Every structure is written in structure tokens, then in C-alpha cells.
Amino acid sequence: MVENLLTVTRIQNDAGTVHKSPEVVEEVVGEAIARVRKRFPGLTLHVNMPNEFLMIPMDATLIEQVLINLMENAYIHSHSNQSIDMM
Numbered sequence: 887m888v889e890n891l892l893t894v895t896r897i898q899n900d901a902g903t904v905h906k907s908p909e910v911v912e913e914v915v916g917e918a919i920a921r922v923r924k925r926f927p928g929l930t931l932h933v934n935m936p937n938e939f940l941m942i943p944m945d946a947t948l949i950e951q952v953l954i955n956l957m958e959n960a961y962i963h964s965h966s967n968q969s970i971d972m973m
Contacts, residue, residue: 904945911940915972918953922961929961930969 912935923929960970 904948906943906945908941909944909946909949911935911942914944914946914950915953918950918957921950922954922957925958926961929957931957932969932971934971934973 915933915935919931919933923931957970957972964970
């Protein structure tokens with residue numbers, strides 16, 4: 887929650903400016919998964935990533951937060967013990 891507040895504060899202070907730089911997709915996704923698993927240790931995830939190395943211009947912090955929000959919402963609101971599939 888603190889990180890969410892810091893991210894929102896950063897966005898407001900930057901007046902909505904997104905700072906993109908080439909980032910390794912696997913690292914951003916991996917970090918988001920690690921943070922969600924700390925909060926929800928019982929969560930089961932299946933992630934389907936391409937075999938090739940992907941570097942995409944993005945704001946890694948913002949994309950990571952989007953992924954975290956999606957995984958948390960899927961876990962909390964599905965009311966299911968089934969795994970979450972990310973493709």
C-alpha cells in the first residue's frame with residue numbers, strides 16, 4: 887500500500903509525465919510476481935512468457951504496479967483457489 891501511495895505521488899509530482907526507457911520484460915514481470923507472492927503466499931500463478939529476449943520502452947515502475955494490481959484483483963475478486971494464468 888505504501889508503494890502504491892509513493893507511485894501515485896510520483897505521478898502527481900511529474901504532472902503525468904511517463905519516463906520510458908528500454909526494460910527487460912522478464913525482469914519487470916518477475917519483480918511484480920515476487921511482490922504479489924510476498925503478500926499472498928498461497929497464490930498460484932502460471933506465466934507464459936515468450937522464449938525470446940524482449941526489451942520494451944516503458945516506465946518499469948508503472949508497468950510493474952499495473953501487473954501487481956491485476957494479479958491482486960484476480961486473486962481477491964475471483965473467490966477461487968484456482969491458479970491465475972498470465973499470458
